[in-house]
Amino acid sequence: MVLLWGLLVLSLSCLRGPCSVFSPVGAMEPLGQQLMSGQTQEKLPPLFLLKLGKQQELGGKTAWKKAPGDCKEAPTPEQTHRLAQAMMAFTTDLFSLVAQNSTRPNLILSPLSVALALSHLALGAQNQTLQRLQQVLHADSGPCLPHLLSRLCQDLGPGAFRLAARMYLQKGFPIKEDFMEQSEQLFGAKPVSLTGRKEDDLANINQWVKEATEGKIEDFLSDLSDGTVLLLLNAIHFQGFWRSKFDPNLTQRDTFHLDEQFTVPVDMMQARSYPLRWFLLEQPEIQVAHFPFKNNMSFVVIVPTHFEWNVSQVLANLSWDILHQPLLRERPTKVQLPRLHLKYQLDLEATLSQLGLQELFQAPDLSGISDESLVVSSVQHQSTLELSEAGVEAAAATSTAMSRMSLSAFSVNRPFLFLILEDTMSLPLFVGSVRNPNPGAQPERKEQQDSPDNRDSFQNEKSFSLEDKPFGPDLKLAPPLEEDYPQPSSPK
CATH class of the missing domain: 2.30.39.10 (Alpha-1-antitrypsin, domain 1)
Known part of the structure; x- marks a missing residue:
């Protein structure tokens, strides 16, 4: 059996000084009233559709607008194929840099969790910031990437794959309703208001993380910056039972x-x-x-x-x-x-900057989230893996x-x-x-x-x-078993 958890927390702060304060009626539930133990085990809300991409000329600049209606149809096989290729390319880029910069002997991360967080951020990104997000995610030809990821997450191994998401907001932060509504509709990210009391907020955020990961990730956040106005979180759980178990x-x-x-x-x-x-x-x-x-x-x-x-x-x-x-x-x-138990946590700011997203941490255009000037202040990720013998027997x-x-x-x-x-x-x-x-x-x-x-x-x-002998370093090349096994075809 394999148990995996991936968690990502993306923090945003105001670029210049404190943010304005505005309380949209009914926008958020207080932190103390959020879903706690028991309720987090309910069926997760479905993920719906999103469109990034249509552009129009405004004052000589290219402005990118979202058109959710354009992505309401189910993805075609070609779109699914392009998404899988894009995710593999993003995985290669991301993990290669993480491995290059790490001194740890063992690494694990969830590129899907990171891609979902960047897609969530793209809901509120405009102009060059949105274009850079799409390029890093290899989605230049796939403007419906968030919609596709959302749709595919619904279909990934029912019972084996679960996704939870949440959005924490500074009390009174003037968030745009369209971003808030799409965040909950598309990613299941329920908006919750921070209390302003750091110890209480940290305790409640870590409690949600603990419950969303069924106790596998505890005390994830140790500090919360005074300037934090928005936190985007997602947690991915995968439980894989071997088709043929190990004794x-x-x-x-x-x-x-x-x-x-x-x-x-x-x-x-x-x-x-x-x-x-x-x-x-x-x-x-x-x-x-x-x-x-x-x-x-x-x-x-x-x-x-x-x-x-x-x-x-x-x-x-x-x-x-x-x-x-x-x-x-x-x-x-x-x-x-070998049996494995892996745990790895890292701040992705340096890695994402190396990938070309340094603008997120300096002066991004996130005007689709708020009229305030926002900057990404932190991107924290943690994954765990447990690999053991347990599984479900199957014919061969x-x-x-x-x-x-x-x-x-x-x-x-x-x-x-x-x-x-x-x-x-x-x-x-x-x-x-x-x-x-x-x-x-x-x-x-x-x-x-x-x-x-x-x-x-x-x-x-x-x-x-x-x-x-083991299929290891003493391997000798041998002719393929053509009669028993068809050979891999060359990509077209």
Whole structure:
């Protein structure tokens, strides 16, 4: 079973001094009357439609206007295809920068959560600010991105995927009714008024976060800036049950290879005959496996054959067309996969600025939210992952650079990347990397040094015989099994 939580909080402040005070009648409920325990478990409000995009010339400048009516129809297959490709491109951009700037051994974040927050902000963005948001989200040709994301979130694995959102406002902040109404209608973000008492506001916000994440994320915010006038929050929950579960009795202590010289012990889940869809990409040399969940979701593991790799190089060669290979059939495979418990929190201001959104933190045009001059003061994100054996039993690319291998084992015993994907369109929900699944353990020096160039280095893995070696660094390229498995088609 896999449990994942993604949380994002976007804070806005007035650019020049205190904001004006205005209280729209009936606009907000007091903080003390917001939905608390029990009620947060109710069915989330549906997400409806949104349009970004129509432009008209005003005084020689290009002004962008929203036309919600233009996006009321269900997305076409072509729109869905473009959205999935855009989300994969955004995931690559975002996670590559996060990995580049992080010193942590393990990372996880939800690009979908970040994209939803930026789309929410786009409801009130105008002119160049809106254009930059669309460009960073790779939505230049898809002006209905928020509508599409909203619509698709409704259809993502009923029962396995949940989205919660909320909007906190400074008491009396003059927010525009159109933004407030669309926020609740499209994203389910109920507006709630802050009390102005920092300790009470922090306690209540953290209480909502705790309940929205079913206790997985506590004390998320430790401070609330005096200038904060608006908080946009969203929380994503994914609970994936394996279509074919791992037997806990087979889980045992085993070796995870950190690099050429050191290892750490890990709890390694195992299966003798696991229905797995996997392939080798030759440039860069990586192994990709799809571990299926129920509800058309997969845990996709990407294992570089060499130890020396970086996230951006790997993801740059993992396009949507490569990951989306529905013709590759499952094959009974001997599997090793480490149990995981990951937690990662970060401030995304530097990353989003590097992506080209520095204007958000300086002088954005957010006049669709309020007539006040607003600036984004903070973007906080946290994700957690728990990966274990539990599950529900069930019956069982580009050009020529991909092939099926005549091997029968897949061992995740070295650093790897992973994605949580929706299978029908390969939409990324979460992305992460694991370089040390047991960071609290003292690394042990290998008796015999392994080298990425020595492909026979792992032949003596204790859990596998020599004739059935792990699908790991001792991998030998072999002809594809053409009779049993159709080959990936080249993207058009």
